Amino acid sequence: MSKGEATRQFIIEKAAPIFNKKGIAATAMSDIMDATKLAKGSLYVHFENKDVLAAEVVDHNLNLGRKKLQAALNIAGTSKEKLFTYIDVVTDILNPPVPGGCPMINFGMEADDTNPEIKQKINQAIESTQQWISDIIKQGIKAGEFRPDWNHKEFATIMFAMVEGGIVIGRVAGNNTKIKAIGKALKQMISSQQLT
Amino acid sequence: MSKGEATRQFIIEKAAPIFNKKGIAATAMSDIMDATKLAKGSLYVHFENKDVLAAEVVDHNLNLGRKKLQAALNIAGTSKEKLFTYIDVVTDILNPPVPGGCPMINFGMEADDTNPEIKQKINQAIESTQQWISDIIKQGIKAGEFRPDWNHKEFATIMFAMVEGGIVIGRVAGNNTKIKAIGKALKQMISSQQLT
Amino acid sequence: MSKGEATRQFIIEKAAPIFNKKGIAATAMSDIMDATKLAKGSLYVHFENKDVLAAEVVDHNLNLGRKKLQAALNIAGTSKEKLFTYIDVVTDILNPPVPGGCPMINFGMEADDTNPEIKQKINQAIESTQQWISDIIKQGIKAGEFRPDWNHKEFATIMFAMVEGGIVIGRVAGNNTKIKAIGKALKQMISSQQLT
Amino acid sequence: MSKGEATRQFIIEKAAPIFNKKGIAATAMSDIMDATKLAKGSLYVHFENKDVLAAEVVDHNLNLGRKKLQAALNIAGTSKEKLFTYIDVVTDILNPPVPGGCPMINFGMEADDTNPEIKQKINQAIESTQQWISDIIKQGIKAGEFRPDWNHKEFATIMFAMVEGGIVIGRVAGNNTKIKAIGKALKQMISSQQLT
DNA sequence: TATGAATGAGCCTTCATTCAT
């Protein structure tokens, strides 16, 4: 990795939690200057403008979430364990996988009426997450873990929505009481589809 | 209502959808000037500063949601009908009760890391909404509509989370496909608790 | 004139010589701040952006040239006297009617490859100046002052070109030696068309 | 020519039309980077700063004008033919000998109030051009081509001024209508000084 | 010689807010 690429990456990493917490509009380039200790002009050496940086930050935060999940999934064997791991990772809002909280809600809600490019990025992430859940269930069905008649597509959407809705509740409340209940309920729904 | 109070109200109404769509940080007082056709100074006659206006707008948008729901509930008789009405109203994201979409997610996600006052307002709204759902179910149980052992507190949280999570999915996707599926699933869950 | 209009006019007047001397690109809004002792934001209360101010300044400088000429023309009786007065006013580059020198050359040469709007303004000024010269001669012919066969349209162009070319020579040299010779030659050309 | 000198020359050639069109102040070093495909630092290897490059570019453009004229003069025999050739070359503003138009007006008008060094360069060019015209006429007189009493010094100034003034008119108008009329008039003036 | 990352002053513009009228 060239020095330039390293700096670019460094900036993205430092900027990522700031954008995720404050939002894109409320984050100033000077915030990024402070966080990186770089001069104003340096940021523009690596990013054409704030929008480009913001887009990269969105990608970075989405990827970070995926990585954190992947790491946790390493010790998950069965499909049920994978789904449970997903729930555990994502509902841990007091120590969220992505600093600042789920970037899909954060950036999605800011961008939906104002930033089509980022809206599109988030939409893809939301869809692929549901797809991932659905695929895990499908594998579980194929493996004889889950009932074959489980509507996995529908449940993927329900599970994703419950988790994200729970994150909203929890972050605004500042505690994980409700999100934990939601996680528990989800696990019961999953267990109820188990065979044997 | 004095003339001053009327103007104040007028400003709030015009400002409400703008703040809800663009977010507080991204909304400039000049946006409100344009929308109200009022002069710069006039806004400050009625609101000490932008934060005060924003707080009023948040309240207004929350109240607007409640009013829209109440109006729809007028023709709902049973508890089941009330829950179904809630679902119908709130999941109609292509024609949302509050222009710009659910203010609980919009302002909640912007404020959670930056604005404790508004975070607090949203938290109360979220809790009272869950409480309202829970109360409706309790009434239904008492009326013999629903199974007495239904965990109404938990279901209220699940229902609220599913709806809000569904709104996130739908607004970012720009369509109501998934939120409609979520509404349907919720109605089935409710129906499955019906007696007789 | 409202206070706002007065300030707007004040800004234009202070900005006019600066733009004319330094050029549009090389003039910073901070130069106008210094000259007007106004705060940065005040300039933008009255002018949407620098381009709008620049366009107004161009108009102002063109008008200033016309006014200065008109004032001098008050004591000119015959067509010949009018043409001589024009020559005297315009060739006095050490005390130019418009501070910074002829705005038609200054802005015309800056704008020709970069600013179509201002290029257009200057073009109109150049054409109407030639038209004015031509009209004066026509009046002189009608009044029996000049030979009826004088090609007044062609001479107007020649006269304008000579004067403007002379201004270029003089401003770059920093003296009025050559422009005075040009003025003298022009007066001879005019006198040679006189009857009686 | 060393490699360094070649690069230096290459930069000047690429930069010359840009400075001539946009002006010195409005031309950024990054424009030169784009035009040369060289890295930022490379430009500073060959030119201490922008002013040095600008000065070289001015010289280059002035020389380019001279070369273009010399080339055209190769097929001119008599003094009259030389003067006519000068007129033809310089008034061809739709295909100017120096891309961007006459550098004497372009740089002269930008520099007169702001850049003494370049103002001085242009002044010398203007004076030597008039001197050249004057010398050609003198030669024509000596050769018996022109009337001995022709005031060649004065005519050189008039001719230069008319041409330059005509260029201003033409460039701002975006056509060669008037400059062609000026060229024609100049040729008649010259012809009227011919002997037999 | 050539590169391109880094710098920080400076540019145009926007913003929330104040205040005289």
Place this chain on the structure above:
DNA sequence: TATGAATGAAGGCTCATTCAT
């Protein structure tokens, strides 16, 4: 109450220039 001129800090971005590689 309403106006809109005035303010100056702050925002995004560009620029000429430097310097380690």
